[in-house]
Amino acid sequence: MTSTAAVREPDAVTRVPVALAERSYDILIGSGLIARAGETIAARFPGRAVAIVTDETVGALHAPALEAGLSAAGIRHHRVTVPAGEATKRFAMLEEVVDQLLGHRLERGDIVLALGGGVVGDLAGFAAAIVRRGMGFVQMPTSLLAQVDSSVGGKTGINSRHGKNLIGAFYQPGLVLADTDALDTLSTREFRAGYAEVAKYGLIDDPGFFSWLETNWRGVFQGGRDRVHAIATSCRAKAAVVARDETETGDRALLNLGHTFGHALEAITRYDGARLVHGEGVAIGMCQAFRFSAKLGLCSPDDAERMAAHLKTVGLPTEAAAIPGGVGDVDALMAAIAQDKKVARGRLTFILARGIGQSFIAKDVDAAAVREFLGEELARR
Amino acid sequence: MTSTAAVREPDAVTRVPVALAERSYDILIGSGLIARAGETIAARFPGRAVAIVTDETVGALHAPALEAGLSAAGIRHHRVTVPAGEATKRFAMLEEVVDQLLGHRLERGDIVLALGGGVVGDLAGFAAAIVRRGMGFVQMPTSLLAQVDSSVGGKTGINSRHGKNLIGAFYQPGLVLADTDALDTLSTREFRAGYAEVAKYGLIDDPGFFSWLETNWRGVFQGGRDRVHAIATSCRAKAAVVARDETETGDRALLNLGHTFGHALEAITRYDGARLVHGEGVAIGMCQAFRFSAKLGLCSPDDAERMAAHLKTVGLPTEAAAIPGGVGDVDALMAAIAQDKKVARGRLTFILARGIGQSFIAKDVDAAAVREFLGEELARR
Structure with a gap:
């Protein structure tokens, strides 16, 4: 880091407001936000412990x-450390964190x-x-995935033996501070994985952004x-999708583009991050x-090739065959999809596309067509 | 029960609406509601499992x-049984119930x-x-305390080793069915304990209701x-208080009349229901x-005597001396109060009264005055 870091301008921070009536909040994005968080929190939430x-x-x-920074701003603070990794999202760890928050005598207004x-x-x-039926909450996401996805939208929770994220709450933060410098500590593989979600927003409904990414992805990295x-x-x-549909009853489902197939692959590889994140x-x-979508005649094969080419360019996998150890057969994939989604009378809900930036919710997809498609996919080499 | 039970009129059911915008719901109060719940739920929430x-x-x-009744209405149902008693409100039981709900493959729309x-x-x-970030919820309270207090208002939760009800959520039911026949299975002691909360509503702000209770309490029992x-x-x-102040930032605190002293007594008797419920x-x-309040000159001694006389008439205790085994000394009581409430610079928040039906939130009560009062209380015999 050069000495110019110390004289960064505050206007380097980009503010994205999330409009949720009385639960509205800001996402601040920029450089050096972790070190400056003390003053930011003291100004926005005076008198709160953290x-x-x-x-x-x-x-x-x-x-x-x-x-x-918190100490310099006169904020009482405590640190609660949990093990790294998905296995931390379980009941026993939740109980441990809750117990420590209460043990530090934090009140409802604290953060x-x-x-x-x-x-x-x-x-x-x-x-x-859940502590005192709702404390203050600030997100400081340090991975690209968290900055562009999980820290926005208020979904919180833990996993169950019956599935991921089955236990939780919709709970909006009062502030999100996304320090873009923190991403420099990520491995390239982690950064790339987060980039898939960035590209997703272009693919859903913003073809201009997808084109911009094709040109400027090196700058993003x-x-x-x-x-x-x-x-x-x-x-x-x-934020725009969440504001329209906070608790996912409608078109928030568009955010699941790629996730039905993706979750099935994660399940089949047993959430082994060495094989697939x-x-x-x-x-x-x-x-x-x-x-x-192309096979169903909804989308041109050119668009399907173009989006895959970009993901490949940045180093992301684009086919199941790329996963070390393989992903089994069609039956295993279909079983994993059925576990992730309710299959009602042989019909599935998928996010499909009519082109880049033209995704839509398809509620009545024939499971037999999915099966046939997956057979072709597994034959790809 | 006589044979007229079978021909009870539906108009015997009293409906109390709880106005909370899109989370509004009805409380139905009357006879035979448990047996009729199947048809009620099928009509209001068609297609849901329970x-x-x-x-x-x-x-x-x-x-x-x-x-x-659920079977007769064609509703798929499962039963999850927990041990009776306050010790059930703990993390391990929450995990167990959540696991069973998921194991029964209940969806977000189910109840x-x-x-x-x-x-x-x-x-x-x-x-x-917390299951699937919020399922349907119906309350069928079977104790008087639950019918008049805990089932209304959306407070849910469990206890922590740091205190009661410190972990939970504000979560409103979609319907409350209070079957008044169920109260016939309560012991007199349990019924009386619930009656204290009934009388509380008169004491807070409804002197007419308190007078009505003085005249008609035998009918209530x-x-x-x-x-x-x-x-x-x-x-x-x-419901009126909750509608004004759903998450207890303001005058919902009035519902705590009697609860600061009461909680201290419960803590001192270690929540031993044999001694004090x-x-x-x-x-x-x-x-x-x-x-x-009378000692502070806020309320006439006559009102303090009158309200105590009524509680005594129905068989409720009115003095700490009535608790088997005693409650220790003033220091122990003050320590218990301090644990229940934040004592900020020697000042406490209490619910005090200017008379029957004239309770108010007193935010700046001198802890030394509380201590002196408690000394006098413990000297009462």
Whole structure:
């Protein structure tokens, strides 16, 4: 980091408002936000104590700067550390975090601050939702996936042996601080996985953004203005959907583009991050959704090829064959899809596309057609 | 029960609407509602499956009639049974109930039906709030306390080692069915304890209702129209407060009349129901709040005597000295009060009264005055 970091202008911060009536809040995106969080929180939420919930990895990297800023702003703070990884999203860890929040004598007006990726945000947000029937909550996402997806929209929760994210609450933060510098500590693989969700917003309903990404993706990976623009555009897109449909009764489902196929691949690889991480599953799933749409005659094969080519260019997998160890046969894939979604009388709901930026909710997809398509997919080499 | 039970008129059911915008719901109060719940639920929530959460005691008494009605209405139903008693309101039981709800493959639109007293309602409601980020929820309170207090207002939750009800959610039911016949299975002591909360609504802001209770309390204990009237009046009173202040930021605190002293007595007797149950603590606490108000010159001693005389008439305790085994000294009581409430710079928030039906929130009560008052109370014999 050069010495110019110290004289960064405040206008380098991009603000994305999330309009949810009395639960509206801001997402601030920019450089150096972790170190400046103390003054930001003191100004917006005066007099509140803060419990930082983080994992061992992120806590070691970023908590000291955050804590120094909180102390400098005169904010009482505590740190609650959980193990890194998806296995942390379970009842026993929730109980442990809740117990520590209460043990630190935090009141209802005090703030649970999630410093980390999606796992920490989901767990800490759920704890904030249920301690004293709802404490203050601030998200400081440190992964690209969390900055553009999981920290926006208020979904919090943990996993059950019956499935992922089956236990939780819709609970909106009072503020999201997305420090784009934090992404420099991610591995390329992690960054790429988050990039799949960035590209998703273009594929859903913003063809101009997808074209921009095709031209400027290197800048997004590099950092600086292009990265801030990509994150802000993604947050704006998600915020708009969430504002229309906070509790997912309608077109919030569009955000699931690529997720039905993707979740099935994750389940089949047993959520083994060495083989497949969520964003990679989404990348393959989006390519499959477009290829399936093309097969059904809904979308031109050119668009399906174009979107897959871009994901491939940035280094993302685009076919199930790319997953180390393979993904079994069609029966296994169909069983995994049926577990993720309710199959009502042989019909499935999918997010399909009429082209890049023209995704839609297809409520009546024939399971037999899905099966035939998956057979062709597994034959791809 | 006589044969006229079979020809009860539907107009015997009193409806109390709870106005909470898009979360508005009805409380139905009357005879025979448990057996008729199947048709009621089928009419209001067509196509939903039901999970009955109940405890061993209440389940044995009332679940068969409920299940017969659900089956007759063609509703798929499951029963989830938890142990009776306050100890059930803990994390391990929450996890167990949540796991069973998911194991029965209940969807987000399906209904968690709490059949029981406050413990079952609080636990089941919290489970309903967090499974799939919010399922349908119907309350069927079977204790007087639950019918007039805990089933109205949307507070759900469990206890922590740091205190009672510290973990939970505000989660409104879609319907409350208060079957007044179910109260016939309560012991007199349990009924009396619930009656303390009924009397509370008169003491807070409805002197006419308190006078009515002084005249008609035998009818309330007996059953029939007077009981329905008392329960409906109580629910209406609570619903009005909740509608004004759903998440307790303002005058919902009035509902805590008698609860600061009462909770301290419960804590000191270690929530041992053999010595003191919640409603008894509230009865003593309300008498103390009025005596304290009289001592401070806020309320006439006549009103303090009059309200205590009525509670004594129905068989409720009115002094800490009535608690078997005693309650320790002033220091112990003050420590228990400090644990229940934040004592900010020697000042406490109490609900005090200027007379019967004239309660108010006193935010700046001198802890030294409370201590002096409690010394006098403990000297009473």
